[in-house]
Amino acid sequence: KQEVTQIPAALSVPEGENLVLNCSFTDSAIYNLQWFRQDPGKGLTSLLLIQSSQREQTSGRLNASLDKSSGRSTLYIAASQPGDSATYLCAVETSGSRLTFGEGTQLTVNP
Amino acid sequence: DADVTQTPRNRITKTGKRIMLECSQTKGHDRMYWYRQDPGLGLRLIYYSFDVKDINKGEISDGYSVSRQAQAKFSLSLESAIPNQTALYFCATSDGKQGLDGYTFGSGTRLTVV
Numbered sequence: 725k726q727e728v729t730q731i732p733a734a735l736s737v738p739e740g741e742n743l744v745l746n747c748s749f750t751d752s753a754i755y756n757l758q759w760f761r762q763d764p765g766k767g768l769t770s771l772l773l774i775q776s777s778q779r780e781q782t783s784g785r786l787n788a789s790l791d792k793s794s795g796r797s798t799l800y801i802a803a804s805q806p807g808d809s810a811t812y813l814c815a816v817e818t819s820g821s822r823l824t825f826g827e828g829t830q831l832t833v834n835p
Numbered sequence: 836d837a838d839v840t841q842t843p844r845n846r847i848t849k850t851g852k853r854i855m856l857e858c859s860q861t862k863g864h865d866r867m868y869w870y871r872q873d874p875g876l877g878l879r880l881i882y883y884s885f886d887v888k889d890i891n892k893g894e895i896s897d898g899y900s901v902s903r904q905a906q907a908k909f910s911l912s913l914e915s916a917i918p919n920q921t922a923l924y925f926c927a928t929s930d931g932k933q934g935l936d937g938y939t940f941g942s943g944t945r946l947t948v949v
Contacts, residue, residue, distance in 0.1 A: 756937065758937050758938060760940070765923070765943075765945065766942065766943065767925065767940050767941060767942035767943045768925065768940040769940075770937055770938070770939065770940075773936075773937040813878075815938070817929075817937075817938070821866055821883070821885070821929055821931055822880075823868075823880075823927075823929075823938055825877050825878045826877070827875075827877050828877070
């Protein structure tokens with residue numbers, strides 16, 4: 725059974741700092757890995773999708789990497805802003821369209 | 836319009852009542868899903884459908900039923916709501932092509948059962 729772990733569970737940083745969120749998964753037989761952002765009580769917004777054959781994806785200040793063989797992904801956020809404060813969720817898709825989520829990292833960026 | 840639309844956004848209902856949550860999508864995806872999110876438990880899969888004639892139970896289907904009325908519509912019903920079904924419910928879609936398009940989620944329905 726696929727298990728996804730996100731570290732740290734919570735992170736508080738000053739504005740402007742670069743930061744890294746970590747995601748690990750137990751079964752490397754994945755189709756893709758997707759990073760989502762969730763604001764309190766709101767829906768999930770897709771940030772980046774990395775196919776299993778890819779190593780990284782970038783969107784603006786966000787960069788996600790994938791090392792499938794070691795079962796790890798990182799989400800790098802450059803020059804953090806208070807508007808980046810949210811919960812970040814990592815999810816992996818395996819065969820049968822099964823999506824397994826981590827518990828998330830709650831990020832607070834302080835002005 | 837949003838790619839995945841859920842209605843209602845918020846609902847308060849009484850124990851024992853029947854309630855339906857609706858989801859529609861404009862992504863053209865064949866696959867649709869219902870998840871619930873609870874603090875400390877993350878997102879858990881309730882039901883999923885790979886096409887109109889294919890419906891499958893997820894991890895926590897007890898107390899729920901679904902209907903896939905069309906490719907674009909997938910509804911979730913609670914036949915007799917109970918307080919521990921209070922949660923944030925999400926509908927999602929995927930293209931089923933080995934994840935080429937990823938998953939798209941709706942904005943969620945916050946359900947409170949009193």
